[in-house]
């Protein structure tokens with residue numbers, strides 16, 4: 010079969026692609042023209058204005074439309090607590106909480122998040138006023154090098170909320186019963202956050218303590 | 225200060241702060257995202273540009289032409305640096321391959337260009353426009369087929385022999401002759417190699433992720449051809465290294481060259497998909513082990529040979545080193561052979577030598593014990609030695625290996641292990657228990673520090689030591705606090721800056737003991753200066769609770785600094801105690817697995833490590849070192865393998881999706897026991913390394929547990945189900 014270059018979508022195809030694509034199409038307000046066709050170092054990239062609430066503060070940015078939410082946080086807002094481990098959705102170091110759900114911020118463009126509420130590690134707590142999950146990580150030594158840690162903590166906070174919200178996981182046995190906290194559930198749900206230092210056993214103890222305290 | 229006689233009683237023995245499982249002092253920074261890693265220094269390089277590295281797409285050959293004109297014209301591009309315009313570059317003492325390739329290419333993904341632009345997106349986009357024409361040369365990529373061409377390495381001690389191995393082996397009542405393989409492995413630390421470089425005239429500052437600040441400062445200078453004094457390296461937080469950040473890598477050199485070309489500070493992080501072929505890895509090995517014993521299981525003859533490969537000028541993976549020391553036996557030989565391979569550079573990864581060596585040796589011990597008909601714990605106990613078996617006049621400084629085995633066996637419920645493999649079935653699961661020894665040498669390294677008692681009463685410690693997750697900040701703080709009789713919260717620890725005194729750095733599990741010994745030496749000097757100021761005798765004064773106690777009087781330390789800060793600087797050097805005594809660390813790993821009788825899926829249910837590693841300076845962070853190493857050992861046992869494309873010569877699975885490492889779901893609760901031990905021959909801290917001990921033997925304990933569960937012996941790592949599924953007992 011000859012390779013197809015046919016990328017023309019019908020309107021129905023676009024609708025079928027679902028909410029994420031719709032957001033992507035709706036969000037950017039393009040403000041600058043430009044091209045990548047070698048017009049020289051002065052030409053501007055395509056940028057768009059995007060506004061979002063990050064850790065309670067309103068942010069108004071004009072970004073290259075290729076900028077990921079991760080790079081918007083790290084390079085434009087200088088919120089470097091969120092880490093880049095792979096930039097490919099393979100490690101979880103970039104996990105942040107967007108509108109109450111955790112996502113890999115490297116896998117999503119910033120301009121897709123117009124009006125979103127974003128919580129990063131900096132928004133959970135600060136030295137001297139730690140979030141209970143941050144404090145539990147310190148107490149249980151749930152880290153070593155610390156590079157996966159912000160992602161682990163954001164994930165852990167969101168995981169407990171997911172269980173509370175009765176969202177099932179791959180290992181939830183009975184989908185009709187209420188989701189509940191268990192070792193297997195937590196390990197499964199946390200498995201998108203790699204810790205090469207291997208602090209898993211301690212991370213689990215930290216999460217368990219916070220979950221116990223919350224119950 | 226020189227350490228050349230065993231330590232006697234010293235202020236560390238008070239153990240008011242040292243030895244306590246205190247929380248890490250850098251914990252609040254790490255858990256709030258406020259610890260600054262290399263790529264995150266907007267504070268010091270606010271207007272930096274971004275570099276994106278282009279890697280070679282051939283493994284060996286030459287660049288015929290490189291066209292950067294399109295990339296240069298792309299939006300936002302400030303500079304494109306290749307070997308053509310980089311100027312003359314040297315090669316670091318610790319590098320085997322050059323960090324910027326061209327025209328000759330030495331390995332796949334060797335850097336061939338860095339594209340610098342205003343933004344990351346622009347640099348990434350323009351990097352795709354660099355066009356390189358290569359002339360591919362024939363390379364050698366397969367260790368198994370290159371094994372015959374392997375030669376005796378020139379450096380080090382490739383071969384050892386004592387007694388007459390061949391004769392003794394031939395005469396042994398029970399023998400084993402087996403070959404094992406371990407694959408290439410990747411450090412895969414979570415923080416990519418990253419650097420921000422800034423020039424001020426001819427002086428270069430690198431904010432970088434590097435385990436060995438002074439080595440790397442020298443190698444940056446050598447590579448760029450500038451004086452070492454003109455280079456400053458800053459590396460206060462490092463997102464994991466495991467040996468992968470021991471040396472200068474392309475990120476640092478590309479950032480420096482990019483910054484020089486662009487006239488601006490430049491940040492470069494190696495892209496994740498580039499890391500595994502661009503940087504170093506743990507080389508694959510083929511290991512042949514022969515063991516001959518008496519009917520009762522006493523080793524008469526033991527031989528360990530290992531083959532590995534590396535680029536021209538590289539070295540062998542020293543997989544036989546533990547076999548020279550771990551078990552008794554009068555007739556023994558070891559040998560290492562090195563083949564030339566054109567794969568990326570092989571180099572140190574967590575416990576180089578012992579980690580892959582123990583993967584093989586400890587399966588072999590399990591096999592020979594079974595042949596003898598002995599429990600593998602008892603077999604190891606029977607073959608213990610208290611002296612260097614190749615040089616019996618040389619004792620171990622401490623060797624509580626048997627106690628590790630016995631303690632672990634008892635705690636783990638080893639007596640419940642069924643000797644007959646494949647015989648325990650619980651529902652769909654076959655269950656098994658496995659054991660292996662843990663062994664890793666203890667190295668001591670010269671290390672210095674500067675300590676300053678400030679008028680405020682705070683104590684500041686500065687050393688270029690690094691914390692790669694090992695807990696250096698905390699144990700150095702604990703050491704200084706103990707020496708000056710202060711609570712830990714009155715100590716500030718500053719690390720990882722080449723403007724501080726040169727330390728041991730983080731490698732070979734020497735960092736903890738060596739760097740704290742350096743701080744000890746500086747603190748002894750500070751105590752003398754304080755005592756002199758207060759007019760008391762430094763040798764009899766007790767530093768306690770923020771006071772100096774002498775002649776039945778208590779004087780606050782702050783009194784000594786009323787007129788100004790007192791600074792002291794010193795380091796620890798070592799005599800020949802490590803030659804007179806063999807210094808090693810010991811342990812025992814126990815693992816319980818279950819294997820799905822139908823699908824062969826392996827799950828680990830329990831893990832225990834018992835360690836004898838001298839004084840444990842902080843049981844909390846030391847335990848983390850060990851569980852982290854156990855986790856990496858699980859990876860080595862069950863999943864980690866860089867798959868070689870033997871045609872084109874590169875590691876195929878070069879990202880975190882395809883190079884599998886353990887995740888939460890793979891790891892059970894892990895237990896660690898430290899034997900209460902001090903080793904006064906090691907240093908005044910009486911401590912030894914522990915971060916690498918934890919990985920040595922783990923993989924074999926897992927493999928032995930899988931064998932005990934299934935009755936199928938796998939000798940080629942990783943132990944994946946395709947290697948035993950067809951041999952499982954009938955369901």
Ligand code: FES
Pocket residue numbers: 092093094095096097098099100101102103104113114115116
């Ligand atoms: S950086 Fe986003 S998943 Fe790795």
Ligand code: FES
Pocket residue numbers: 151152153154155156157158203204205206207208414463464693
């Ligand atoms: S703490 Fe280092 S990767 Fe998790």
